[in-house]
Amino acid sequence: MTTGRRPEPRAVLATALGVVGVGLLVVAEWQRLLRDRGRVDPLLVVLMAAGVLVLIGVVFGWFVRRGRSRHRVVAGLRPGWTLHEVWADESLGRELVAQGVWERGLSLAGGTRFTLAxxxxxxxxxxxxxxxxExxxxxxxxxxxxxEGSGYAASSARPAVVVSTVAxxxxxxxxCARLSGGVLPAGAAQVGGLVAxxxxxxxEH
Structure with a gap:
C-alpha cells in the first residue's frame, strides 16, 4: 500500500476563494438590509442569488470533472480492472488509520470522492x-x-459497499449511480450488484 499524497490542484484554492468572496458579499448585503429595510435594491438581491446558484453549479461541475479525470487515469494505470466512483463514509478517515494509512484532508462528515478499483x-x-x-x-x-451496508457521505444514510479487512x-x-461519477448515489439494487x-x-461463488 502507499501513503504518499500529491498536492491538490490550484483549482481548489480558486474555488475556496470564490466561495469565501460570495459569502462575504451575502453577509454584507444582509447586514445592510437589516439596517435599512426601507431601501432594499431588489435587482442586487436577485443578482446575488443568481451568483450563488452559478457558483454552486460551478463547484458541482468541477467535482464531477475531477472525478471523471481520475477515473480515466486509473483506468489507464489498471487495465482490466473494474472501476467505480464512490464517496467516503464519515468513518473512513479513522478506519484507514486502523489499517495503517494516514490520508489528510478527508471530510469528517464524509463525502470525499475516491475511485474504487x-x-x-x-x-x-x-x-x-x-x-x-493510490x-x-x-x-x-x-x-x-x-x-452491503449503509453509509453517511455528508448526507442521510445511503446504500454502501462495506469492505472489512483482517486488520x-x-x-x-x-x-455513485454512474460508474464514472456524478451527483446521484447508487440504489440498493445497484450496490448489491457491485458487492456481487x-x-x-x-x-466467491
Missing part, C-alpha cells in the same frame, strides 16, 4: 484529479469480507 488481485482506492494517487491497495487475502478496519464506501461483482473477483 478491483480485480482478481485485490482492491484499491485512488484519490485526486488528473494526477491521482491511497490503499489490499490483496484479497487481507480482506475478510465484502458486504479489523471497516471501509464504508457510498457508490467484487465477491466474484475474489473467487
Amino acid at each position: 478491483w480485480s482478481a488481485s485485490g482492491v484499491e482506492l485512488w484519490r485526486g484529479g488528473r494526477a491521482p494517487h 491511497v490503499l491497495s489490499l490483496p484479497w487475502h487481507a480482506i475478510a469480507s465484502v458486504t 479489523h478496519a471497516t471501509l464504508v464506501l457510498v457508490p 461483482a467484487m465477491r466474484c473477483a475474489r473467487g
